[in-house]
Amino acid sequence: MKNIETTEYSCPVEATLGVIGGKWKPLILWHLKEDVLRYNTLQQMLPGISPRMLTKQLRELEDDGIVNRKMYPEIPPRVEYSLTDFGKTIIPVLEALAQWGLTYMDIRQDRKCEMKR
Amino acid sequence: MKNIETTEYSCPVEATLGVIGGKWKPLILWHLKEDVLRYNTLQQMLPGISPRMLTKQLRELEDDGIVNRKMYPEIPPRVEYSLTDFGKTIIPVLEALAQWGLTYMDIRQDRKCEMKR
DNA sequence: CGGCATCCTTTCGGATACTG
């Protein structure tokens, strides 16, 4: 678990990557970008994620102040996840990453075609 | 080693993080942002990096078309690394990451102070 | 000087079973 007391960042880029990096966080944030989602819904949107991982990633995002966890004391239980106001400030960053990724994927595709010849 | 033949990305954000992510790549790119640097110079700018790691990261960036490696056939050998034209397109993305990281580090610092009380 | 080869430790993530 990432610990706010001990985790130190010297470079601001690393700090950001520490928050949104990893295999699942970008996808989780992407799905929460404009929706409030339940645990199970998220799990269905992330094919292959184990409950352990989903919980872990959500907890870390929560600790970092990015995601809000709202629990309803019902039976069966219902828990909804959403972006905090601060969490929403990261959306433009994600979109910048996505846009560059698209052009990169194009170029990579071209290179792979060339290698076949 | 990352292999262009086998590595697949479904999400453009992941694709970008695959290129600039990891412990050292952001720092390497940050230093190459506006300078052409030799292997040894880079190593000195990255305290604690092992030669193995530095080489590995540089090769991957080279394979991804981000970094240019220019070798001079001299003795002693000299190798200079720089951003390719395509590599330079990622600078604004890095700066977006850095800027968000700064505000995040501020907020985190405040939270740590509160926890002390 | 600019690496590569080898070995080792640490971290990340996956699989599965179980529970309030």
Place this chain on the structure above:
DNA sequence: CAGTATCCGAAAGGATGCCG
């Protein structure tokens, strides 16, 4: 439904020694 707990393998990263 929304998680925990436990165990395991894969991958990232570190330390060190050697070489053209």
